[in-house]
Amino acid sequence: MKTVEEIKTAIEAAVPGVGLTIIPNPGPSGQHSLLLAPEHAASVAKFLRDDAEFTLDFLSNVSGVDWPDKEIAEKVKVTRQVTKTVDGEEQSVEETVEEVRKHVQPGFLEVVYHLYSVAKKHGPVTLRMRTINRSDQVELPSLTPIWRSAEFQEREIFDLYGVVFVGHPDLRRLLMWDGFKDHPMRRDYVEPDDYEYEPTPHDSVLLKAKAHQAAVAGRESAQ
Amino acid sequence: MIQTLDQIFVLLKHWLLNFLPAAWQPAVGVVLSVVCIIGVFPALFAFTTVLERKGIGRIQNRLGPNRVGPFGILQPIADGIKSLTKEDIVPLKADAAVHFLAPIVLVVAVFMGFAVLPMGRNMVLVDMDAGLLFYFAMGASTEVSVFMAGWSSRNKYSLLGAMRAVAQMISYEVALLLSSVVVVMMSGSLSLVKIVAAQNQYSWGLPHWYIFTPWGFAGALMFGIAATAETNRSPFDLPEGESELVAGYFTEYSGFKFALFFLGEYVAMFSIAGLGATLFLGGWSAPLAALQFIPSWMWFFGKLMVAMCVFIWMRGTLPRLRQDQLMNFAWKFVLPMCLLNLFVAGLWRFMGDGLLRWVICSAILILAYVGMGWGEMKRKHLGPRTYRYAE
Amino acid sequence: MLGEGILKGLAETAKNFAGSFVSAERMITVQYPEERIAPMEAARVFPFLVYDSKHPEDSLDWEAGMRCVACQICEKECPPKCIYIEKSKDKKPDFVGKMQIYPARFDIDISVCMSCQICVEVCPFEAIKMDTQFELATDDRFGALLLDRKELAKSNEYYHHIHPTEAAEVDARLAAEKAKANAKVKAAADAAVAKAATQPAVPAAKPAEGNKQE
Amino acid sequence: MTPSTIDPERLEGWNRPPIIEPDGEGDLLEVAMGPHHPSTHGVFRMDLALDGERVIRLKPVFGYLHRNHEKIAETVSYLATMPYTDRLDYICSLTNNWAYALAVEKLVGQEVPERAEYLRVILGELTRAQNHASSIGFLLQEMGASGTPLMYAFREREKILDLFESLTGSRMMCNYMRFGGCRVDASPVWLDAVRKVVAGLPAFVDEFERFLSGSEIVMARCQGVGILKPELAINAGVTGPMLRASGVNYDIRKVDHYGIYDRFKFRVPLGDHGDIYDRYMVRILEIRESIGILEQALKGIPGGPVMDPKAKIRNFRPKPGEAYGRIEAPKGELGFYLISDGGPNPYRYRVRPPSLINLTVLEDMCLGSNVADVVLIFGSVDIVLGEVDR
16 A cells, blocks of 8 residues: 555646645554545545556545634734833833734534545545535535445535535435434534433433423413 | 044034924024034134244244243133233224224135035035035135225235235135146035045045045145135235235234234134145045044044144245245246146046056156246246355 | 255254254243343443441441442443442541541432443442342332442442452452551551650551451 | 456446336335334334335435434543443444454554454454344344244354353443453353354354255345345445455455454355345355354464553543544444544544445345335345444
8 A cells, every 4th residue: 555645646646736735643543644625526536446556446434523613822922112111211122022822723524535445455545625614615525426335424424514515416414304403413512402301310411301391381381 | 432422513413403493403503503613713723823823932942922821821812812902993094994894804704614614524514516616705705805904004014915915815816726626627526525525435544535646736735835825824924024014904903803813814724724634635534544433523623733733834934925926936837737737637537547647647747847946947047056255 | 946945944943843842952041030040250230339348237337348439430431421429528447447538429320321330440449340130120210220329339248249250359459459558557657666766756556456447 | 357447437327326217107105114114123214115016216214223422422431432332233242342442442552462362353253153143034034934044043142142241241232342452351161162152153054054045935035136236335335244245355354454363264255146145145154254263263362461451441541643443343344433632532433334334225226126125135234223323
């Protein structure tokens, strides 16, 4: 099996203008991955599947990952002019101060594809794709036309993460029911307080159940 | 003494009738016999359900029911109480009248068949000249009830089951009739009493049962297949195939109506097994001349139970066929074999005594059987396979 | 396609039918309430709390000898979160004589517990073990399935009874630990004695008392 | 034949299910098969459109047993997820444990002692044998036969489950493997008991084969039904016995050599037709191969510890990184994809469920066949809903 760098060069030679980034894996497993620009995904996938050298004909696993907006606090040294009273006289002095600057790193949804080759018996090659944000620009190209095994897995990611796969032949919810609104696997998902709790004699579940029942009773009496 | 035991039920009936005025005697006699039949066969049904469950249990290396009564023999009573006390659910959109009538029609039609079956020497309700015809007429009307049940339930599984049942029963009705025609040809009578009488002869201590002739054996085999299909037993239990159609045409029945279907099915098995015994196994006659001291009715019921055991054994062993295969089997194998058997029976009749007719008749039937079997296998590419391995 | 496969199958079931009357090996069914298989040593159902006691039959002994020190590791590690522990305010001596917190409340909701044995594995004090008692059906859904401290407490003898091998290992380990602790205490006592020889102070009698307690 | 060569000239969409036109006139019969249908394992639904008894459309509906296993795993520690993996494919919990342990060991670079590897192989192959036995039992049960094949299979499975209980403490929810080894050591008594059970397994397989493999009814029902082409099988990610029944030589035990599988001699049975009968026979032949592996493993099992002494039970916090580990579970490729952010819980925990992905081609196999065949084809896929819905 080739290294990620070699795969990257091969893909770049075959598909011109492809935006590929290597995402290194710091862990001991050493499974580095390739970040793919969504607009070239289909052609890269087709190349990887049909190229005689790779023949990655078997898409093993598709998983969604949620990376919420991250607030990053950095300590930055800033030099600024301050007016200070030195010896009873106002002076403008340059001073270096440490300042904590917060900025929000925008979150995104990520889809990870693990590819293997049945013919060549090698793998895995890990591909990733990222959406632009987590709210409205969540489209990614579907790889189901290339690898059929993505069909249910992409449906599951659509269901649980809310990634919309463009070109998927049958994009419906897989595990949750059709009327369900949210995407439960997102990290900021709050479970709705609208189903029956199994009351246990202690712990937060009981409190939650009581609160829920009180709320329901309140709603009913209001009507 | 032996005579008395043999005729004990007949004598008992006459003794009872002697208390009545002569004008009433025929009518009351019929009622008495009917009551006996209606009493005996459900009791036998109860016993058979235990036998079946225990038998299949043993086949599967289980114990079967053993909690109610000693060795679980009171299980049917518990089952009966359960089904009687269960809520009777009729689907909201069902055709209530037909839904209600279907099990009753089934049970009535099934019991009618017993009218012409001789269950022992002089033990027949009606000795009709066209007994066999009457039997088939009654047997065919069970299809109506099955379709009534399936149609009126307004359930898709019921409907599919009923469609399957009707197709299957009509196809096998033909085979059933044709396979028993050979017996009529040889005995020269449609009366079941005369058919038994024709077989109740012995040479060298062996009976003249029709199953011991090539055409009779083939006929009995075809009759057995058709009878299994006719009663919806495994491997032809498609109309109620649980894994496919939940419970087929009686999916929407519960409580006592379900029990009636169950009863009807088993009584139909008894009656068709009784007919088979009458046609091919000499009815109530003993299998050996030396065993004639055992009462005739015991032989009849003995043969019935043996047939039931075979049914149970097959149910515990055989997977079921598919609808199209079942129909293919009926029209492309059983029917041609039956027709060939008719020819062979005629040949047998005109060849006269001698070893030659045994050889020729058997050869024709075996050749046809083997030929059709092989042809089918080659045509459909069925057969055992060998597998390759990768290191 | 001549039916020989079907006949073979029929022969096989007939063999099993006959065999079921002859060989006991085929009949694996156990007639449960009347017949019982002895519970396997490794079997696990629900956890219980081990206590050491000189008089296992003494009903008041369980509280004193409980090994649990309410460290709450099992509560944290429990996958379905069925353990609920409240620490005590005061302390009492444990089996090595060290003063320890004990659980003022220790509940296991066995309607939630999934018998995974992770609490046993993470417990550093050998205080929680798996029971083999499985007939726990009850008609009180919420109350009776929440086992409290007292219901959970089982003696070390009981533990020896249900898991003999494992209990012996645990006892050996605890004894070793105790010996080590004793040696430490003794060393400390010796040091104290040595100290006492130079300057008069409180005699180190207290730890020795703790040692006696088993 | 090299089944994995795909003709690039072929139209895209070749891997979509075929379109079947109804023969006659009139409406199609819409049947919701399941979730309360006897042969949909309780919690699965297929929306069928039937023309007579011919299947024109089939849509599988999932989610009745969904409990968001992955979300639970992301809220509890790495160790606490182990018992939850038992509940994925509850017929073979030990291979689930193994796959998860393997993925975590990859994530942290953990070594496993030799004896533990041998125990894993023994338990894995026992699991495979009992899974295949019960799976063919269920398949034939769906064909009728009053449950006799299933009872024979369960009789054998019972003996293997007893072994599991005496070692791990539980018959089905074993929770036995740990990151860096196994939880408890096997005693020589237990190994002898395994030897005895393994010695009895070939007789069971022979009996089963005499009973039904040659039966004309089984052949008529299974041969040529539910054919899965090898190209489609690979493209749709089908794995396990189903893939091999289509003639594709792909066994992760041979490909990845995970654990110590390269020390054992075994063969991979392959079918040529890809129909139900091949799937059935491949499973039977795999039981026979498993018996061979078990015999070798029981002969060669060394002494030593079963847990790496450096392995951590409490305060297990892998360094940031990710790993995808997979094994050949009895139902197919079972993979676990883990992302760690350095915390005590996995940041992302994903199960690659073989049962779900093998069902991708259910529609392709069933369209145009009979209702009765749908049940059989579904049975031959060999799924467990706990793993499909997670």
